Amino acid sequence: MWDILTRRGRRPRAVVAAAAALTLVVAGCSGDGGSKANGGDKAANSSITIFNGSTGTIVEQWNPFIPNFLQPTNGLIYEPLYYYNFASTADPQPLLATAYAWDAAGKVLTITTRDGVTWSDGQPFSAKDVAYTFELIRKTPAINATGLKLVSSVAKDDKTAVLTFEKPSFTDEASVIGNTPIVAQHVWEKITDPTKSINPNPVGTGPYKLKTFSAQSYVMEKNATYWQQGKPKIQNVRYIALATADAASAALTAGQVDWMSSFLPGLDQLIKNQKNLTYVNTPAxxxxxxxxxxxxxxxxxxxxxxxxxxxxxxxxxxxxxxxxxxxxxxxxxxxxxxxxxxxxxxxxxxxxxxxxxxxxxxxxxxxxxxxxxxxxxxxxxxxxxxxxxxxxxxxxxxxxxxxxxxxxxxxxxxxxxxxxxxxxxxxxxxxxxxxxxxxxxxxxxxxxxxxxxxxxxxxxxxxxxxxxxxxxxxxxxxxxxxxxxxxxxxxxxxxxxxxxxxxxxxxxxxxxxxxxxxxxxxxxxSMLTEFSTANATGWPTNDNKYALPATWKQWDNGIVLSTIEPAK
CATH class of the missing domain: 3.10.105.10 (Dipeptide-binding Protein; Domain 3)
Structure with a gap:
């Protein structure tokens, strides 16, 4: 429900720092989640490292309804019904839903959910989870971030959820289908207060699930039961903190980071002799x-x-x-x-x-x-x-x-x-x-x-x-x-x-x-995003903006990490 393509989601403004100033809070970038794959099958051992602006201590928070959730929460773990690409004017892409329709008055929205989706704990996903998510939002004003005026949310059957609103809500369509994380009823009905839980063992339908967490870094691993067959292709994704945002450019040029979104003065000169580094600018x-x-x-x-x-x-x-x-x-x-x-x-x-x-x-x-x-x-x-x-x-x-x-x-x-x-x-x-x-x-x-x-x-x-x-x-x-x-x-x-x-x-x-x-x-x-092709390829480009590539952009982060592949 929280849109982080706003002032609340501003990217770090790093300045150029010498390589000697680089101080990674995480000790090294090897092993399961480091930048280098350690031999064997490329896909099975593939990994990348992301810096998304975290400096100092990382505070654990996987609750998708709380504004300070960690950025992989929405996109990697939880998914919406549809995906909107801000970098294009294309129609929304179906994810957990395959169809939706309003009644003539704009007060009733009927949603058809996707078959063959399972939660990361193996339980089946259905329209009942969709209905439960919106009912949870209706009953809990503190997590109703966009102020949806819901009257009811019910599942007619396992494939059909029906949302009823107090007034015509056509203009809330994108918030409903494109900006609401769908959660599992069998998990969240056991959570006493959805406004306070950090959700330490998140269960989602997305391409990744939580593997390890520390105050300096955390690792997301491939969800082997992800409904989009063959995706993702990268096994482990490590998120790191830097001592300061000023170290971002040094981390990038030192090969310690594969993906980051930072304003780096003199960027063209900075990467001029770095054959594996590229960037895209998607001002928004x-x-x-x-x-x-x-x-x-x-x-x-x-x-x-x-x-x-x-x-x-x-x-x-x-x-x-x-x-x-x-x-x-x-x-x-x-x-x-x-x-x-x-x-x-x-x-x-x-x-x-x-x-x-x-x-x-x-x-x-x-x-x-x-x-x-x-x-x-x-x-x-x-x-x-x-x-x-x-x-x-x-x-x-x-x-x-x-x-x-x-x-x-x-x-x-x-x-x-x-x-x-x-x-x-x-x-x-x-x-x-x-x-x-x-x-x-x-x-x-x-x-x-x-x-x-x-x-x-x-x-x-x-x-x-x-x-x-x-x-x-x-x-x-x-x-x-x-x-x-x-x-x-x-x-x-x-x-x-x-x-x-x-x-x-x-x-x-x-x-x-x-x-x-x-x-x-x-x-x-500017919305500058920098990539390394040393460990992964298929990043968005100026000619192919299949997603808004900022590391901190919810929903898009899942699209990008589901698309890239291990470098050959």
Whole structure:
């Protein structure tokens, strides 16, 4: 239920470190789960090592309903009914289900489950497990992360599960079939509190199962009874922790890691003479300035003025920001918060397809002049005794975002805005956004459970926010944005599966948010993933993005590890 293609799933921002600085927390990478196969049958002895951002001590958690679950939980151990590939516009791929259908009102969803699937403990899988999973979610609000309004969940027979919702739920389709881990009834009905169990002996239908665990590393081994015959082909997958994220590049070039997703400055030069190393870039998250926008909901500061937000939008030199902070790997964003290339069909006005690359300082100054913000002797504007000074928060150690703030400070000074960057611990940064206790915050807009814009635009609905000091909703309208036209359009889009109607409503939303800019887009941040072909081949490529390849991406991680093969 938890979508980690969001700010909560951000990848480590490693900087280049010398090989001598490499300090693996795990002692060596050999044996069952090390990078090198020790002779014998290739498949039987095959293994790879993954660094997915863990530093220091690893805390065991295999509960797929708890936000801090270990990343192999969803994808390797547990599977959804269907798989959505964010790297393409292809239809969802059937996994534990083979068909589904809504009734005309969009309140009843009938799911047909796959034959021949067994749980990793040998017990048969059926529609009863599907019905049980959603009933567990219905009865336990704390694990209902996407707020599904379920009335009931029943199994008509071993192949048919029927979900009934309180209201039309067409737009919840992807969350239901593509973003819900299906669990075994015979296991979970014995768990007293699903909100607290770490699920130490996980039983799933996925391609791998837990072999060993320690606070420094853990090993997943092939599920010999996996329903997709012949998959996976890699026997053991070891996940390691590094002493620091700075050691990531050294681990990669030293051959200690086969798969990782890290922002590595100078990546092309780093791997230039490494014949086994390659990478793919799959930008998907729009790096943005989150603003606490609504004075009516308790936001305070110049950023509550729409003209100020508009001026910031036009003053940014995004080409320069990409060069200085994005390593040249970032791609152009859209003020609609959709992806210009992938989502072009959903963007109504061609003028809003992309953000400007360079700044329009004259336009930014004009906006502030008209709004009454006058420059003082120090070059900083003021209005009614209030200085146009804004604090922007980011997380300590997020090096590319820190670089963004440094560069934006200089760019905004040109139009009379004082930007004051501050670095805080992740927990404080997160709490500030959830509670609305910030002026500006550097973050990224994540993607929803499918490529339909609904889940992105739900972040603009006042139904998913709250007054400053209260926690915003699960869908995260952290900007405290409130617009009656947007609220009405989101509600209409939620109640239909007619894409023509949805596009009409998204047009309204786009017109309003491009004007109001509660989230100010910078660029589509790079999503760099590095691979070694020394021990495995068949990784995603720029020409064949059969999955979003980030190591931390739930569901996709299972697709990738089911596809790769031992190197010959």
């Amino acid at each position: 998250l729009t790096t943005s300035i989150f603003t606490c926008a609504s004075a009516d909901l308790g936001c305070k500061g110049p950023q509550t003025d729409t003209a100020v937000r508009q001026a910031i939008y036009w003053a940014l030199n995004r080409d320069q920001l990409n060069k200085l902070a994005g390593g040249g790997f970032a791609e152009t964003a859209s003020p609609t918060m959709l992806l210009p290339e992938r989502d072009k069909a959903w963007i109504a006005d061609p003028a809003n397809l992309t953000t400007p690359g360079g700044p329009d300082v004259a336009k930014a100054n004009q906006l502030l002049d008209v709004a009454g913000w006058a420059k003082g002797g120090d070059g900083i504007r003021a209005k009614g005794g209030e200085k146009l000074s804004l604090t922007i928060q980011t997380v300590t150690g997020w090096s590319d975002y820190i670089s963004l703030n440094d560069a934006m400070t200089q760019q905004l000074k040109e139009i009379g805005i004082e930007l004051k960057p501050t670095q805080v611990a992740w927990q404080e940064w997160n709490n500030n956004q959830v509670q609305g206790k910030f002026q500006l915050s550097l973050d990224s807009i994540g993607l929803g459970a499918s490529t339909n814009p609904y889940s992105t635009y739900l972040k603009y609905s006042s139904t998913t926010t709250a007054k400053v000091g209260e926690a915003a909703g699960l869908s995260g309208n952290y900007a405290r944005y409130k617009n009656a036209k947007v609220d009405a359009a989101v509600a209409v889009a939620a109640g239909t599966n007619d894409e023509t109607v949805q596009k009409q409503q998204y047009t309204v939303i786009q017109q309003e948010i491009v004007k109001d800019l509660p989230y100010i887009p910078i660029y589509v941040n």
